Amino acid sequence: MSAALDGLCFKNVPAEDLGQAIEIETQGFPPDEAATLDAFRHRQRMASDLFLGAYRNNQLVGYVCSTLSPDTSLSHDSMSVHIPGSSSVCIHSVCVSSANRGQGVGSKLLREYIARLETAHREKSAPYQRILLITHENLRKFYEKAGFEWVGASAVAHGSLPWYEMRTILGSGSTALESPPQGAFEALQRPSNENPAPRLLSSFPGGIPDVSFNEPSLRSNKFDLLCPRSSCGSVILNHGVAKFIEAASVQMEPANHPRDPLLLALPEPPAVTQWWLVAPSAMEFENIGFSHAIKSLGDKIKLLACAECDLGPLGWCKEGGTEFWLACSRVGYRTS
Template sequence: MLINTAGYPPDEAASFESFSHRQSQAGDLFLGAYLNASGSRELIGYTCSTLSSAETLTHESMSKHVPNSSSVCIHSVCVALSHRRKGVGLRLLKEYVSRLEAARKNGPESYDRILLITHEELRPFYEKAGFEWLGKSNVVHGSKPWYGMSKNLASKTSGIRAEDVSAFPPAQVESRGQQLPPGLWEALQRPSRNRPTTQLISTFRNGIADIISPDPDRQGVSTNKFDLLCPRPDCGSVILKEGAGKWVERASVQMEPADINNPLLPSLPTPPETTQWWLITPSPMAFENIGFTRPIVAQNPGDPKMKLLTCAECDLGPLGWSEEGGSEFWLACSRVGYKA
């Protein structure tokens, strides 16, 4: 609340009651920016939203949360005064949009658009994050006028996509437009980031005991001690940040036919034998990177359909599973890597 009250004029800042209501009703639509310092995490910014079935922002659509709706209504993008003018807000907003897009593409969410209102001087900020200007809003909140902006998550782009470029040899790319500058093609083919070293659970001397950490806020609960990574050695994409998954021992799940074997993915015990899992809740936005298959028919008649979890970067899987439309996501401890 301190960031909120310091970041807005008194006639615009959300009340404690409004803030608490949004947190309780739409906690999965909150995202914070943290600074790691001296072994502790300091919240330096946040963004939060609720859902609405309306296609435009009004007093009514902003005053209540309608679960499973298609419009994400952003209420705040706020950064602590001491960390402004450093690009924190824009990086936070872009990350937020990216997670909403991933949730729409890979998960059960049906987000079609992101809506917000802002003051005229902040228009360039939101345009940098891909939002479009809609004009003056009818919403009255405080003394200054508000203007609507939106980002369509359901639109399809045309032309050559970034992923299409690698499919064409240089000559073909050049034939579709002007010649590429010298060295650009080679730069596009280079890895975009350093790959972290992946350790598998089998390499830890004490097994599961070495990769769990007691949760200081929840008695008897243990979480992942390290970032969870894609186990493919040449991928290593971060799937889940440390502390975001709850360790659970529960019945195994048969996620692929018994005759299919991938050397990168250890076989799981035959149900109903138990195995080790990471439980992630309440939505795909808790992940850094995750992919979902199409729903598959459950093995037991009457059970909900299941979606399998994969690495969104290299499609390796299944790493875990979730029920279609569910809020619990399960990663097999033996099928992910650890950034130890």
Template sequence: MIALNLLKEYISRLEAARKEGKPYERVLLIVHENLRSLYEQAGFEWLGKSSVVHGALPWYEMRRVLGSRETETEIAPSESRQVPAGLWEALQRASSAPRPTAQPLTAFSDGALDLVEPHSGKPGVSINKFDLLCPRSNCGSIILKRGVGQWVERTSVQMEPGNLSKNPTLAALPFPPEKCHWWLITPSPMEFENIGFSRPVQQNTTGPKLKLLACAECDLGPLGWSEEGGSEFWLACARVGYKA
């Protein structure tokens, strides 16, 4: 109920802005099929399967046209909807709250060993002991919550020429076939709190195309990678920050 009311409130604000002269015409989105009914209750039209390919589940397109008679009729004034009192103010406070400080991997005396703890239900599996953050000092966005990523030592992956980032914030990675430490996230990108993906890129002539992972707020990356259409997502331990 809260999700639907928030969505309707967002639409009503777009409608109000459109009437004041903003060039808003429609709202477009892609969604998994299990959320179709939620968006249809908010007046979105089901358009069919999207050309976007990412993860194991298909994506579908939906649309909400602004300014139609149906839109204006079905949207009541915002005061009449049951949005919990103070919710918008709380969301605004959360967005302006100070970001946590990201500690780099080099700040830990035992390196990656200081960042892991045993998985309570999977013997031999180590998981991230802290939230993973964007390493940019003025961002600090939470990328992954504690206990979601699995610590894995595996072959390095060439994400840029020579594995050297153009941004000094991001550590250089060893050149394949040397190994380094990664956080494995599976089975879908919904496990992330915040992540962005590049278009598929061909890193070499024989391997699969990769999507490079970056902070969805400030675009810092690449922080990691995934194979196109795959269900495994890899973050380099040395390229994320830690909320210790």
């Protein structure tokens, strides 16, 4: 277990912690998507066993909350009411406080949540048959990694961005107890090669010229850009998509939020630094997550992070903007 996950425990969120939960909600969702305190009170009162929190030092650092529906697909109606005794667990929020992102808390919390529902299904202590959720496309890989399958576009309209439905069927995996094949435990202990190992910009002797196509009119990224965390390595952007730009630095670390040691410090604004510019929409990314809007030097910006492991900030964009800036020194490069 990483040091970041030491001391993490899980329990159902009591009513007295809903103030902490709504603060995390407003950090993680834009105003047109965030739930209200009244909605949280309703969910906690009606389905307290489906409101799970991640705690560190007795402080709530993340949560998952759901209600129940008899429907097998999500709609505005199925997400607006709670029908006790129903078979579909409808997830409303999976959210981690800004100070605890990039540490794997969200992934571990979601795995714990699913494991509890699987146990209830297996022991027939609850009627749960499936878990449903809607998400934005940039978080697809995060949920797929947790075992959810992509269903497609959702009819639910909430906020300005489109939603997509995902689901997982409880009990769909094999529950038979079989002896593992010879060498299985050794194989599990070996590092996974599912994602490529990222190389950092500092490892290239020539710097930017080594990682870019040096064309007269456009210097683009020669390699796929990856999450720089070696245990993640998720592909953030395919090669040839971003444009290299030297422009003013941006203060991306929020006040009282220390920089992750995996990420190099950027020069203080307005000093010039190196960026990969992605435009005209977030659909160019293979995997990216967005923070809530913060103020930086008078502008409202959103911070960019790896959608799989939450490591960030890797870059930024103006709220509602069409240009997305990744710090060249804060992403990894796939060279093989």
